[in-house]
Amino acid sequence: MRVIGFASGKGGVGKSTIALNLGLILAQAGHKVVVIDADIHMANLGVLLGVETNPITLHNVLKGENSIHDAIYEGPYGLKYAPSSLSMDRSGLELGKLADAVKELSDYEFVLIDCPPGVGEDAEAALAASQEIIIVLTPEPSSLADALKTKAIAEHEGANILGLVLNMTLGDKTEVQPSDLATVMDIPILAILPEDIEVRRASATQKPVVIRSPASKFVAGINILAAKLLGKKVVPQPKPRKGFLSSIFSFFSRLFSGGKR
Numbered sequence: 001m002r003v004i005g006f007a008s009g010k011g012g013v014g015k016s017t018i019a020l021n022l023g024l025i026l027a028q029a030g031h032k033v034v035v036i037d038a039d040i041h042m043a044n045l046g047v048l049l050g051v052e053t054n055p056i057t058l059h060n061v062l063k064g065e066n067s068i069h070d071a072i073y074e075g076p077y078g079l080k081y082a083p084s085s086l087s088m089d090r091s092g093l094e095l096g097k098l099a100d101a102v103k104e105l106s107d108y109e110f111v112l113i114d115c116p117p118g119v120g121e122d123a124e125a126a127l128a129a130s131q132e133i134i135i136v137l138t139p140e141p142s143s144l145a146d147a148l149k150t151k152a153i154a155e156h157e158g159a160n161i162l163g164l165v166l167n168m169t170l171g172d173k174t175e176v177q178p179s180d181l182a183t184v185m186d187i188p189i190l191a192i193l194p195e196d197i198e199v200r201r202a203s204a205t206q207k208p209v210v211i212r213s214p215a216s217k218f219v220a221g222i223n224i225l226a227a228k229l230l231g232k233k234v235v236p237q238p239k240p241r242k243g244f245l246s247s248i249f250s251f252f253s254r255l256f257s258g259g260k261r
């Protein structure tokens with residue numbers, strides 16, 4: 001079993017979209033996969049799948065009312081998913097139960113945890129439940145600065161940080177360049193995903209982009225990510241050169257790594 005958390009400091013960078021569509025690709029390839037919506041305050045997974053009425057959710061599990069197995073449903077391609085509740089009621093939730101629930105999922109090859117953004121208790125619990133972490137970010141300085149905080153917390157929780165996914169790239173010169181990321185974060189880049197209108201269209205129609213637009217550029221990038229996770233050889237991406245933002249962000253980097261670097 002591999003338990004991989006998709007984390008970010010900044011919200012709205014694409015964690016849920018990436019975790020769900022990656023899960024679908026792995027499930028379609030015959031792997032046993034469950035995606036867990038650990039964003040207990042802003043549940044999204046059910047909405048992305050067009051299912052808003054799952055009777056038992058992760059909330060019931062974190063309240064100790066149900067086992068995680070009761071909160072798992074079947075999605076497209078045989079993908080399993082555990083949604084969070086859309087309800088505003090947060091009383092009685094014990095975040096520490098998430099890690100215990102994940103331990104019960106040893107039947108699965110991949111447990112993908114869609115983590116909440118930020119550095120709050122909910123994000124920490126999701127990071128603590130993950131063995132491996134993929135940090136998702138967009139090519140903006142604020143996203144990079146926040147990703148450094150996520151990296152620091154993930155390291156503190158003892159998770160293995162697998163790499164970065166740079167999402168919503170436009171290929172513009174003003175964007176944070178992969179070279180900046182590689183030097184500042186000191187983490188390998190697993191995939192660079194473009195800003196793709198097909199993702200927005202899929203989201204608007206509550207259909208995963210892998211199903212609605214399998215030939216899109218975004219899906220091509222997710223396929224590369226899936227291949228890397230499965231240890232398959234992929235065409236290497238160009239080695240990043242040191243970018244002009246590196247010096248600015250080495251400051252942040254030192255700050256959030258407790259002066260280690």
Ligand SMILES: Nc1ncnc2c1ncn2[C@@H]1O[C@H](COP(=O)(O)OP(=O)(O)OP(=O)(O)O)[C@@H](O)[C@H]1O
Pocket residue numbers: 008010011012013014015016017018039042044116117167168169193194195196197199200203218
């Ligand atoms: N590569 C992309 N191109 C275009 N739109 C994208 C891309 N990736 C994600 N989006 C869109 O960006 C929005 C935010 O994506 P998503 O909900 O997956 O982010 P998130 O990191 O899970 O957000 P949150 O932090 O709120 O949980 C959605 O409307 C999604 O459709």
Ligand SMILES: [Mg+2]
Pocket residue numbers: 015016017039044114
């Ligand atoms: Mg999300």
